[in-house]
Amino acid sequence: MISITSGFDSGNIAVLSENPVPGGTSFDLAIVKDHQSDFYQWFHFRLTGAKGTAVTLRITNAGGAAYPDGWKDYRACVSADRQDWRRVPTRYADGVLTISITPEADSVWLAYFAPYSMERHHDLVARIAATPGVTHERLGGTLDGQDLDLLVLGEGPKRVWLYARQHPGESMAEWWMEGALEMLADCHDPVARSLRRRATFHIVPNMNPDGSRRGHLRTNAAGVNLNREWHDPNPEKSPEVFHVLNRMDATGIDFAMDVHGDEAIPHAFIAGFEGIPNWTEGQGRLYHLFRDTLARRTPDFQTRNGYPVAGKGKANLSMSTNQLANRFGCVAMTLEMPFKDNADLPDPDHGWSPERSKQLGRECLGALHEILDQLPER
Template structure:
């Protein structure tokens, strides 16, 4: 019997051990519950100190976005704080992580995790800040609360929400950076002109379960915004209902992208009510952000929808159409932001936090025009 132990039986964990043969460990990622989606992994290895192991995720080729594996490097940590890029390769449908263990324990993940324990600590800390109002606006199908924070008193209604896809953990790192800035003196100009509504984690159940893309019953929340329901997507239902009460002038939906090695935004081209004026404000946001930080660019991104072909089940399109909002999807990479690459950490939680500050500083500069 091997003295190497692999497990993912913790908050946000996901892996299945297939077998151990000497220095080779074969693994599988587990599907999201009631779904074909899988790609998020997060597990620990114990008992390998002094050995070099080859960790093989043998079902990587059948994952949701296999085209995202080439050029990708897994994240590894020995302290759950610093997550460095690991020696990773992809061939013949197998993702291989090679790691020399100099400690008794090491953790591996698709990206630096942001667990529900971390979420609870964030909410507890921010809710105590002056000027912050917290509400639980709904309950998930697993019985977890949907946390909502309101900051500011201005007339413009700004909505920030993240982690519809729970495996995109960089989105909640971004939220931590945003909330730290919003509760600092630096935010005073924005908060005098805007009320900022924040849902740091739209999908607590998927987060805790270690899902890539869905909630507890296999629902992709970002395909529910046209007709959310209490039995399939209560998370979207409670958020959209509150948006209907407040209105929305600007919305930012924070995500991660598996394949594109850059930060970029996606918009609402193709909505039935599209106007050039509304679209120009979206473009201005991206241009200003690219000018403000080397960690953003506007050349790479998703194809734009043709006129009249927007998918209104997606939040960015739905909110632009429903409210006439300047509605933005921010995508951050699981790989790195190649225009400003970091060979040790790649794109990271800390860089996600800094990008949030840049986004909000840019928003402050254009809030009067929304």
């Protein structure tokens, strides 16, 4: 018997109907909205009992998703072992996303992007926290009672904050974190050793554990978009931002990176803080220096494609990058990675992948190493 289920960590799909077709079967599906929110686009489900059978999966409400432009040229991710995620033929027309697959295994998992489970998150935190020179702290609890984890390493005077997955469906952000943390904790890596000597890193690998576990695209357990809460976080509806920003106020910040994924743009890029009231030319110069250094280091990052730049005084201070740059006078940025692929360097089998996300994490640290000494003394 062929079945589709999603009752697991980060699972999301509703089965509307199964319809036998010549040579196979077809399912009509729907993505479930984030709790108390109209956002939806993340899907993650298991297909069992279909080995060798041609299966058509029709996500019928794709046209109403948060970012329907994200379906153009998109290909879904599939894995039989939940380790190697590959892309499968996918098309979008008339508001329906259609995935075609003939599984080679009795069970396969399909997802919008390679998932990063909460169990893997706990394994990552435990592994890095056990490394000499790393301290771990629970900053507070989420609305669902999960822990908000902070890892601190390094002994240098520069204050660096890295945080990811404010939007839980952007799982590539925590893959990036895994790559960055593995590098920073490697006592044999000379760049990591130099960074730890010159800076202290405060790292939140997952800002939204509740949304991650619930299978949300963009919000926490209360249906709140955390990246619109930084001007005035409320412990009753956005405790994640409330706890992190309180600690940031205690430490101060010289450099901050907020790690995300973008549904529509097939490139990796960064967005800055142009338009903040307290903008300085020095901040802008260092932001562009980091951006251009990263582009020089890796062809998986570019500067031509990205978001429009806010006009003078028009920055949205409810977003973390703008709030932190304005509040601390630091260099802050939002890193975006694609759900699709890097159109300049495509990989037909994997598209943008966990491995590329991890490698970009390492390259971002390499770029920071090059420009770190130019950050002003405070």
